[in-house]
Structure formats: C-alpha cells, structure tokens
Amino acid sequence: MDPVRVDETCDLVEPDQDGVALVREHLLPAPMADRIAGSFWALAxxxxxxxxxxxxxxxxxxxxxxxxxxxxxxxxxxxxxxxxxxxxxxxxxxxxxxxxxxxxxxxxxxxxxxxxxxxxxxx
Amino acid sequence: MDPVRVDETCDLVEPDQDGVALVREHLLPAPMADRIAGSFWALAxxxxxxxxxxxxxxxxxxxxxxxxxxxxxxxxxxxxxxxxxxxxxxxxxxxxxxxxxxxxxxxxxxxxxxxxxxxxxxx
DNA sequence: TTGACACTTGAGCAAGTGCTCATGGATCCT
DNA sequence: AGGATCCATGAGCACTTGCTCAAGTGTCAA
The missing domain is CATH 1.10.10.10 (Winged helix-like DNA-binding domain superfamily/Winged helix DNA-binding domain)
Structure with missing residues (x-):
C-alpha cells in the first residue's frame, strides 16, 4: 500500500482525508487516463x-x-x-x-x- | 535488461543463445498468455x-x-x-x-x- | 526476366466492448 | 404502505478488434 506522493495535481496521495472531495481534487485528467490505458493495450x-x-x-x-x-x-x-x-x-x-x-x-x-x-x- | 531466470520451462531466460530454437523451447503456453492478458485487461x-x-x-x-x-x-x-x-x-x-x-x-x-x-x- | 519468398496492406467479417435505456430489486424515510 | 434513492441487470446498439483472404510490394537467385 503506502502510496507515494508524486506531484501536486492529480495522482498518488495519502488516501481518505475526505473521500469524494479528495477524489474530485486529484482527479486523473482524461488524456492521462487515455495514455495509461494505451500503455496497457499491448499486454491486454x-x-x-x-x-x-x-x-x-x-x-x-x-x-x-x-x-x-x-x-x-x-x-x-x-x-x-x-x-x-x-x-x-x-x-x-x-x-x-x-x-x-x-x-x-x-x-x-x-x-x-x-x-x-x-x-x-x-x- | 538483464533478464532473470525464473524456472525451467517457459519464461525469463538469457536471450539469443539460438533465436528460434530457444523461443520454441521456452514458448509461453497459451493459457498463461490468457491469464497475463486478463490481468492487464482492467487497465487497458x-x-x-x-x-x-x-x-x-x-x-x-x-x-x-x-x-x-x-x-x-x-x-x-x-x-x-x-x-x-x-x-x-x-x-x-x-x-x-x-x-x-x-x-x-x-x-x-x-x-x-x-x-x-x-x-x-x-x- | 522470371519466379520464389518475405512481408504489407485493404476489404470484409464474426466476435467482443462499452455505453444507454428501461426495468426491477433493495433499502430507507415519512 | 408509499415514495424516493441507490444499485443491478438485460436488451439493444454503435463501435472496435483481431482475424482471414486476396492482392500488392520489395528482395534475392537462377
């Protein structure tokens, strides 16, 4: 577990400080989700x-x-x-x-x- | 790089000792390919x-x-x-x-x- | 040049995917 | 009980995917 902080905007953060509010604040932008999905496409x-x-x-x-x-x-x-x-x-x-x-x-x-x-x- | 030997049958081996023969010998079985693909399906x-x-x-x-x-x-x-x-x-x-x-x-x-x-x- | 071999490409098709819509079940509140 | 809210599910649909088949390109050798 023990997630790691990577930057300020959208990623790995200590979980559960507030739930929905926290998720909304650090939401993964759609283009980045696309890139991640793309990087797994090959092995799927x-x-x-x-x-x-x-x-x-x-x-x-x-x-x-x-x-x-x-x-x-x-x-x-x-x-x-x-x-x-x-x-x-x-x-x-x-x-x-x-x-x-x-x-x-x-x-x-x-x-x-x-x-x-x-x-x-x-x- | 430096691949790691995992077991005797089908996986990570020092590459290129013979090419096709080596690949044929260590071929990944289809069911295992399916399981790996399945484990990446979620993130694709x-x-x-x-x-x-x-x-x-x-x-x-x-x-x-x-x-x-x-x-x-x-x-x-x-x-x-x-x-x-x-x-x-x-x-x-x-x-x-x-x-x-x-x-x-x-x-x-x-x-x-x-x-x-x-x-x-x-x- | 002619043929064989290795690979590429486009069309087409069956199967799979991710969504919406409509419906139904479960739970809570009044 | 009745209604409202949250979730699950099945049908249907547009779209994608991975394949085959047929045709084409590039390379080599006789």
Missing amino acids: DPTRVRIIHALTLAELCNCDLAEVLGISESAVSHQMRDLRLMNLVTAERRGRMVFYRLNDTHVRHIFEDSLRHVQESPS | DPTRVRIIHALTLAELCNCDLAEVLGISESAVSHQMRDLRLMNLVTAERRGRMVFYRLNDTHVRHIFEDSLRHVQESPS
Whole structure:
C-alpha cells in the first residue's frame, strides 16, 4: 500500500482525508487516463503477449513469429504494425526478412513483473 | 535488461543463445498468455483506469463514482461488476449504497508504476 | 526476366466492448 | 404502505478488434 506522493495535481496521495472531495481534487485528467490505458493495450491481448514474450527471448522475423506462435503471417504483420506505431518494437530489414526487436524497457519490465506474479498466484 | 531466470520451462531466460530454437523451447503456453492478458485487461480502458485511480484515493460508492467521473450510474455499475468478477475490487453494502474498494495490490502497484512512467515520459 | 519468398496492406467479417435505456430489486424515510 | 434513492441487470446498439483472404510490394537467385 503506502502510496507515494508524486506531484501536486492529480495522482498518488495519502488516501481518505475526505473521500469524494479528495477524489474530485486529484482527479486523473482524461488524456492521462487515455495514455495509461494505451500503455496497457499491448499486454491486454494474448497474441500480443505471446509476441512480446517471444521477443523477450530473441530478435525474430515475421515468418518465424508466425511459425512459432502458430498464426498466419498476415496476422503477425498486422499486430507488428500496431506495435511499431506504439513504439514498442523496432523493425529492421535484412534481405527480404524484417527482424523485430523490443524497444520499450517499461513494457518489458511490467511484462516480466506480471509473468512472475501470474506464476506465483494460485489459480 | 538483464533478464532473470525464473524456472525451467517457459519464461525469463538469457536471450539469443539460438533465436528460434530457444523461443520454441521456452514458448509461453497459451493459457498463461490468457491469464497475463486478463490481468492487464482492467487497465487497458480509460474509464476503468479512472475508476481504479479514484479508488486508490478513497473508498467510493457507485453514485459518487458516476458523479465524479461524469458517467452514468449504469455504466459504472456494469464496470464494477466486471472488476468484481476479476477480484480487483470488493463491494460492501452500507444502507442503500455499495462502497467499492481496491482489492488487488498487484494492479494497484502496476497502476502506480505506470502513472509515474507516463508522467516522466516526454510526449 | 522470371519466379520464389518475405512481408504489407485493404476489404470484409464474426466476435467482443462499452455505453444507454428501461426495468426491477433493495433499502430507507415519512 | 408509499415514495424516493441507490444499485443491478438485460436488451439493444454503435463501435472496435483481431482475424482471414486476396492482392500488392520489395528482395534475392537462377
């Protein structure tokens, strides 16, 4: 628990000094909620989770990803396009293959944390 | 970087000893990918992000959440049902109101981490 | 050049999501 | 009891998502 104060406006504060009033005062602005949601979008889909996990282990090209994960190359390509737009991976062409690499240490870290958490938890 | 070894089968390993072979060997099983994706589902939607943020500040009832976030009580109630099913919040009835409280320290922590990360990052 | 291979892209579709609206249940007050 | 308030729920709807399929681009090798 023990939340941490981060700044003056909108975030982590000692809770429950007044309830509704406190919440209203430190309300998370909608654009920031959008950015946070966006940063979790990548890991909220099983296919992308598996792609990101694979890229944690090695740099891989589109067709290897498709083959290893058992999905079509087109499906992989579509996902990689989105991940690239979110700056979560970088693509590098070598010959006719395109190799993908994880580009975001934050996503890598929350993924690894979550993997540990899922392994420890009972269900 | 410096990934951490967690167990023998499917997870965090020193990368790139062979690429595809290594990935195939340590492939994340689909059910585990589903569980990880599920644990991020809550924070991948702006409305739920704002609900969870509000609940990090105080215990709140349905109607206060609706009023503070500027959405309908029905919309809140539907979201709270899902969050309850995922065991992320607990509900306690007091009179005719139902007060919600965060129930998952892991979600609380990754949310707080992410909030800090979003605040530090440029864009 | 011709073909094969790796990847990209757009259209289209089935399934899922988040909301509103209407209704019903639970609780309190007079 | 009757009404008011708070919440839950189901139906319905617009929108999004993740996929497949088909067609196209880029690269290499014979």
